[in-house]
Amino acid sequence: xxxxxxxxxxxxxxxxxxxxxxxxxxxxxxxxxxxxxxxxxxxxxxxxxxxxxxxxxxxxxxxxxxxxxxxxxxxxxxxxxxxxxxxxxxxxxxxxxxxxxxxxxxxxxxxxxxxxxxxxxxxxxxxxxxxxxxxxxxxxxxxxxxxxxxxxxxxxxxxxxxxxxxxxxxxxxxxxxxxxxxxxxxxxxxxxxxxxxxxxxxxxxxxxxxxxxxxxxxxxxxxxxxxxxxxxxxxxxxxxxxxxxxxxxxxxxxxxxxxxxxxxxxxxxxxxxxxxxxxxxxxxxxxxxxxxxxxxxxxxxxxxxxxx
Amino acid sequence: xxxxxxxxxxxxxxxxxxxxxxxxxxxxxxxxxxxxxxxxxxxxxxxxxxxxxxxxxxxxxxxxxxxxxxxxxxxxxxxxxxxxxxxxxxxxxxxxxxxxxxxxxxxxxxxxxxxxxxxxxxxxxxxxxxxxxxxxxxxxxxxxxxxxxxxxxxxxxxxxxxxxxxxxxxxxxxxxxxxxxxxxxxxxxxxxxxxxxxxxxxxxxxxxxxxxxxxxxxxxxxxxxxxxxxxxxxxxxxxxxxxxxxxxxxxxxxxxxxxxxxxxxxxxxxxxxxxxxxxxxxx
Numbered sequence: 001x002x003x004x005x006x007x008x009x010x011x012x013x014x015x016x017x018x019x020x021x022x023x024x025x026x027x028x029x030x031x032x033x034x035x036x037x038x039x040x041x042x043x044x045x046x047x048x049x050x051x052x053x054x055x056x057x058x059x060x061x062x063x064x065x066x067x068x069x070x071x072x073x074x075x076x077x078x079x080x081x082x083x084x085x086x087x088x089x090x091x092x093x094x095x096x097x098x099x100x101x102x103x104x105x106x107x108x109x110x111x112x113x114x115x116x117x118x119x120x121x122x123x124x125x126x127x128x129x130x131x132x133x134x135x136x137x138x139x140x141x142x143x144x145x146x147x148x149x150x151x152x153x154x155x156x157x158x159x160x161x162x163x164x165x166x167x168x169x170x171x172x173x174x175x176x177x178x179x180x181x182x183x184x185x186x187x188x189x190x191x192x193x194x195x196x197x198x199x200x201x202x203x204x205x206x207x208x209x210x211x212x213x214x215x216x217x218x219x220x221x222x223x224x225x226x227x228x229x230x231x232x233x234x235x236x237x238x239x240x241x242x243x244x245x246x247x248x249x250x251x252x253x254x255x256x257x258x259x260x261x262x263x264x265x266x267x268x269x270x271x272x273x274x275x276x277x278x279x280x281x282x283x284x285x286x287x288x289x290x291x292x293x294x295x296x297x298x299x300x301x302x303x304x305x306x307x308x
Numbered sequence: 309x310x311x312x313x314x315x316x317x318x319x320x321x322x323x324x325x326x327x328x329x330x331x332x333x334x335x336x337x338x339x340x341x342x343x344x345x346x347x348x349x350x351x352x353x354x355x356x357x358x359x360x361x362x363x364x365x366x367x368x369x370x371x372x373x374x375x376x377x378x379x380x381x382x383x384x385x386x387x388x389x390x391x392x393x394x395x396x397x398x399x400x401x402x403x404x405x406x407x408x409x410x411x412x413x414x415x416x417x418x419x420x421x422x423x424x425x426x427x428x429x430x431x432x433x434x435x436x437x438x439x440x441x442x443x444x445x446x447x448x449x450x451x452x453x454x455x456x457x458x459x460x461x462x463x464x465x466x467x468x469x470x471x472x473x474x475x476x477x478x479x480x481x482x483x484x485x486x487x488x489x490x491x492x493x494x495x496x497x498x499x500x501x502x503x504x505x506x507x508x509x510x511x512x513x514x515x516x517x518x519x520x521x522x523x524x525x526x527x528x529x530x531x532x533x534x535x536x537x538x539x540x541x542x543x544x545x546x547x548x549x550x551x552x553x554x555x556x557x558x559x560x561x562x563x564x565x566x567x568x569x570x571x572x573x574x575x576x577x578x579x580x581x582x583x584x585x586x587x588x589x590x591x
Contacts, residue, residue, distance in 0.1 A: 021416075027494040028415040032423060035408045038464050043430045046441035053440060106337060109330045116335075122577060123338030126345060129569040131523040133541035134562035137548050138348045141555050147360045148555065150347060185341070187584060194585035232588070243434065246525040246541070253549050267436050267526070275530060280440055287437040294434050 050291075053284035060278040071285035080261060080269070081286075088242060088266045088293075090173055091180075095241040099181045099188060100233060106185070107192030108222075121189070128186030132179070136250035139179040140166065166252060169262040176263045180247050184240060188233055195229030196222070228305065235301040239294060243267055266290050345566070352560040359556050373560035383564055385536060386543035393458055393539060394521040400463045401517045402510055408464070409472025410498050414484065424473075430466045439530060446531055457531045458539065462521060468513050471587060475509035476502060512583030522569060540565045 018026070054071055058064035075081050106124060113120065127135070142150045143165035152162050165175045199222065207217045223230075245267040249256050256272070257264025266286065274283035346364055353369040354361070361367065377383050412424050442461055451457035479502055487497045503510070528539040538546065544565050548558045573580055 024415055024494070025417040028411050028417045028420075031407050031411040031415075031494075031498075035404055035464055035469075036423070038404075039427060039430065042442075042461060042463075043433065043438070044426075046438040046445070047430075047433050049441040049444070050437045106334065109334055112327070113331055113334060115331060118577065118581075120334055120338045121581070122573075123335075124341050125581065126342055126570060126573065129519065129566075129573050130345070131525075131541050131544075131562075131565045131569075133523070133525045133545050134565040135344065137544070137558050137562050138344050141351075141558070142344070142347075148553075150362055153362055179344075182341070182344070187588075190581060190584045191588040194589055198589070229589075243436065249525075249529075250545055250548075253545070270436055270439075271526075271530075274440060274443075280444075284440050287434070287440065290434055291432075291437045295432060298432055 050284055050287055053281055054288045056281045056284075058281040058284075060280065064281065067281070071282050074282065075285055075289065080264075083261050084257075084264050084266055084269045087173060087262070087264055088244075091177055091241045091244050091265060092238055094174065095177055095181055095244075096234060096237050099184050099237055100230075102181075103185050103188035103233075104192055107189045107196060108218075110189065111193055111196045121193070124189050125186035127183045130183060132183060132246035133250050135179050135183060136247045139175075139247075140251045143175055167259060169260050172252075172259060172263045176244075176248050176251050177241075179251075180241065180244055184237060188237065191229060191233055192226075195226050199225045231301060231304045235297060238297055242290070242293060242297075245271070266293075345570070348559045348562050348566070351556050352563045354556050356554065356556055373556055374564070377557065377560050377564065382535065382543060382547070383540075383561065386538050386540045387564070387568075389455070389537065389543075390522055390540040393455060394518050396455075397459050397462050397521045398514050398517040400459075401465060401468045402514055404464045405468030405513060406472040406476075406503065406506070406510065407498065408469045409474075410476045410502055412469070413473045413476035414479070414481070414502070427466050427469055431470075435461070435527070439527060442527075443530055451531070453532055453534050453537045455537075458528050458537070461527060462517075462524075465517070468517065471513055472506065472509060475506040479505050508582065508586055511579050512587045515580055515583045516587055519569060 015023070053064065055066060055068060056064035057067045057070070110117070110121060110124075141148065144152070145162060146152045146156055149165075151165070155161070155163065164171060166172050203221050203225070204217065207221055212220070242265075244265050248263055248265055248268055249271075252258055252263070257268045267290070270283050270286045270290070273279050273286060347362075350364050350366055351359060352373055353371070354366045355368075355370055355372060358367060408427070412420060412427075438461065446452050446457045446460075451460065483501055483505070484497055487501045492500070523541060524539065525541045525545070528542045529545075532538050532542060535543065535546065544561045547561050551557045551561075
């Protein structure tokens, strides 16, 4: 009893002797304590571990031992890696410009529409809320030959010959990309709309008073002022297309990434190396390559943002 | 000049042929956007003999597919798994991301900047790179095939922390000072005074976290091996493989995975669109 009272008095004494600033510091660190443990254990430690694993020959059955840069050497000589590298960049350089062009055009005109504005916006936005794994199956069904496939059915009603889509090495990649572009448009349109609305109306009024035609207003006012939005969306969607996985994996479950690896992106190669071949060390080296690609893109973004 | 420029818009308010054309094209584009969803739902309402009939409105709509699929119990289990996981991860993010964001925005202490940079730097690390160490960690601690195993990587995010920090910076210090003078402790000040002032940001964070976890596929695919622990996307994928060419069954499964978020959207459209705009502009 007296011991408790003594401890309370001492504790209270220490607390009451602390300055407001010292108390604040104590509060701050007690708020940060659990999150800091989380970030160290679940983010930083695994990051170092991933780098370490990439220089080992760890497999599920064998404990990791150091092999230097062997995994990276193997990667450079692996023809599948270069095929996958090419596919990943195809997703990026087709997906990003196409989706941004469509979403900008839609947002630009939708911004001026008052009649049923939020209904039309909702139509474009809904696909963004879907599950990519589920939608890959819907699109897979669309790409089937007649009489099941909706797209081939439509083509044949116009007298256009049947297309192989997912069965062709040249058509499969764009066919897998389409649902990814489709699902991302809604987000990009919303962000563009927000960016367009942030441009002060006075700029437009001034331009109209000066008699600038619409095209010139678009080039001289809208696009330059939209640059931060544009940079954000370019980076955001580039990262998305570089990390594409759910759609590719589900659209061809018999041979994920097929036919003949023509749709296989880097993340799918990582998944198969790690969880089908169980070559964890080799897979870790591939994740480091993905990290480096994303790092370059982030640095380019920082550079572009500073230039404005 | 001024008068000449403004008079046409007075003479023809809004109804110009160009506008009608733009509206019509936008509308057609929007209908094309939802076509895959319409086909998915319509096929889920057809029986096997009607699947080849590609009309959007089913001739004899039936809920048999839903009754059969939900009746076999697996989908109900996956729905519950996904809902529990998405809700817990969302609550954790709303709590911890805003606590950390608030601390970094409103407290002055040595090490603040380093903590901020350290957390921000994790944005550079792609999930795919951490997946192998996480998998190693999960198998060592026996987290494979458990809710915790699916959830632990996402309990806090640097994106959410950064978003909340931005918004807490806009909360005036006077509010917090007044509460301090009233003798409230710092935790109460954060929870009762500061949090209600950033509800738009909180709802944006909640929407993104929930949607991200509801649709997540890559990590749950890796960390679950038994069907009881699958989340809805992983379960649907395995179910669809097993159904092979029974497209009406697959479309029913896809509808079950997709409809919850679409229905939530219909009710909360305004908040969701505003949330996406907020997160996109500040995040």
